[in-house]
Amino acid sequence: xxxxxxxxxxxxxxxxxxxxxxxxxxxxxxxxxxxxxxxxxxxxxxxxxxxxxxxxxxxxxxxxxxxxxxxxxxxxxxxxxxxxxxxxxxxxxxxxxxxxxxxxxxxxxxxxxxxxxxxxxxxxxxxxxxxxxxxxxxxxxxxxxxxxxxxxxxxxxxxxxxxxxxxxxxxxxxxxxxxxxxxxxxxxxxxxxxxxxxxxxxxxxxxxxxxxxxxxxxxxxxxxxxxxxxxxxxxxxxxxxxxxxxxxxxxxxxxxxxxxxxxxxxxxxxxxxxxxxxxxxxxxxxxxxxxxxxxxxxxxxxxxxxxxxxxxxxxxxxxxxxxxxxxxxxxxxxxxxxxxxxxxxxxxxxxxxxxxxxxxxxxxxxxxxxxxxxxxxxxxxxxxxxxxxxxxxxxxxxxxxxxxxxxxxx
Numbered sequence: 001x002x003x004x005x006x007x008x009x010x011x012x013x014x015x016x017x018x019x020x021x022x023x024x025x026x027x028x029x030x031x032x033x034x035x036x037x038x039x040x041x042x043x044x045x046x047x048x049x050x051x052x053x054x055x056x057x058x059x060x061x062x063x064x065x066x067x068x069x070x071x072x073x074x075x076x077x078x079x080x081x082x083x084x085x086x087x088x089x090x091x092x093x094x095x096x097x098x099x100x101x102x103x104x105x106x107x108x109x110x111x112x113x114x115x116x117x118x119x120x121x122x123x124x125x126x127x128x129x130x131x132x133x134x135x136x137x138x139x140x141x142x143x144x145x146x147x148x149x150x151x152x153x154x155x156x157x158x159x160x161x162x163x164x165x166x167x168x169x170x171x172x173x174x175x176x177x178x179x180x181x182x183x184x185x186x187x188x189x190x191x192x193x194x195x196x197x198x199x200x201x202x203x204x205x206x207x208x209x210x211x212x213x214x215x216x217x218x219x220x221x222x223x224x225x226x227x228x229x230x231x232x233x234x235x236x237x238x239x240x241x242x243x244x245x246x247x248x249x250x251x252x253x254x255x256x257x258x259x260x261x262x263x264x265x266x267x268x269x270x271x272x273x274x275x276x277x278x279x280x281x282x283x284x285x286x287x288x289x290x291x292x293x294x295x296x297x298x299x300x301x302x303x304x305x306x307x308x309x310x311x312x313x314x315x316x317x318x319x320x321x322x323x324x325x326x327x328x329x330x331x332x333x334x335x336x337x338x339x340x341x342x343x344x345x346x347x348x349x350x351x352x353x354x355x356x357x358x359x360x361x362x363x364x365x366x367x368x369x370x371x372x373x374x375x376x377x378x379x380x381x382x383x384x385x386x387x388x389x390x391x392x393x394x395x396x397x398x399x400x401x402x403x404x405x406x407x408x409x410x
Contacts, residue, residue: 001055011316014076016051017059018043021083024306025059032314042272050071057313059083062293063272066090071098079316080310085109085162085296086241092327095321096377099345099405101328103312106162108304109296113211114166114241117297118174119165119351121207123289124235125150127261130287134374147216147261151175154206158198159212160186160241166193167209179205183217202229214241221372222246230366235261239295242266254285261287265295319407320382322373329373329380339368340390341409344381347402348374356381359396378404 010033017026026036035133042063043051052058052074057085059081060066066080068091081096082104090379095102123129125148134141155171157164157180169190178192181201188194198221202208202377208230212218222236230236236259238245247268253259264282270293271278282288296305315321318341321332335341346352353372360367360383370383385393390408397406 013056014054015057015059016055017083018064019061019083021059021061022306025081025083025310026306028307028310028314032318037404043328044272045069051274052077054151055355057081059309059313060089062086062089063154063270064089064143066095068094068162071095071100074098074100079103079313081313083302083305083309086214087326088241090327093377096327096375097404099378101316101322101325103309103316103324105305105308109298110162110166112298112301113163113295114170115169116291117163117211117237117239117263118170118263120237120291121150121171121209121235122174122290124207124261124263124287125153127287130261150207152181153177153206154204155191155207155209156180156195156201156364158182158208158210159202160188160192161211161213163211163239163380165189165192167211170182176207189368198226199229202226203231204332205234206231207235209237210240210244212240212244213269214243219243220246224249224252227259230406232258232261233260235259235263237263240265242268242270251281251285254282254288259287263289263291265291266293288378318409329375329378330346331371331373331380331382333369333371333382333384336368336384338387340387342381342383342385342390342393342397342406343409344377344379344383345404345407346381346400347404348377348379349402352379352402353381355400356383356397360385360393363389363392365393 013034015029015034015036017036019042020040029036041153045067045283047069052070054076056076056078062084071091077100085106087104093387094104120380127147131141152175154177157167158180160180164180171178172190179195180192181195181198211240221244227249250262267280282290312324322328323330323332366386368384372379372381394406394408397403
């Protein structure tokens, strides 16, 4: 990471981390000379609207909702880090239009989720969690009835992105047959085979496990019709997003005996803190494993997430690099000695780069290097210029009617 002076001193950059983000994240910033304010819980919209004023970097996990209203209240926000896989808790388009790149950790907890998935597959097949509860209730139920090995069984993976292939490789180690379905073409790992349709996967799998993002296409993707297509006696697991399964329909399928068991780690509505009560249609249903959104909640995963997202935020803060941003043009430019770096975010309309370069040329400033990236909403320009005129360059660019944000980084 860069150790040079920045135009905005590190001690003046306000950083707020919510929801008990792993200490590795704060340490990364503190080692680089920054101070971090830590809050152990999520904040509601109104409170966050107040707390975000003056904040330059915000870190959240999955419970904090960064809405359009919150972003409108963010008068100093440079960037936002989601210390998790998902980013559906952020109004991404509004953040982009406000000039706020959003970073997440798409890889760091894949192993943790995959391990829990396989553990729950075994527990469901052996009805182990159900029998454990019976023992807690003082009932002894020693029987091989409805208890099976997973070896030789077929696991169907819906969503073959980061976690799905890990699940498949672990399942193969158990001797399971692996198949998957994804809307995008994906290269299979190990001996996994691809299904031509979701219906094919549902009707031929003994275990169906979901590893998809929350999108309009995945919302309610497993409902009554899909459950009816599953093999009688099969099992369903959801460790992805709470909105992808109709839990009422799942309960009906479980009570009818069509589905033999389920494991659910995510829910449409989840408590905002450990002090709030939990309720679900699946409470009390036999052979249903309920876990409180802990698929990626291991010490190893949280530590790695803290490092991954903090590194991305630091790269943006100190170099302007947006590689890995989920809502922003991907731009990176190596540093050239004896230059000042100007960062510009503008509305993506034709001719902006030409206008900026003309302004710079008229001032007699020398452009040593520049890189422009665009998406449908914004353009993001990194430009290294001679050190003498950087403040004037910034002032002239800010005057353009397409300007969203401009700053001299160093």
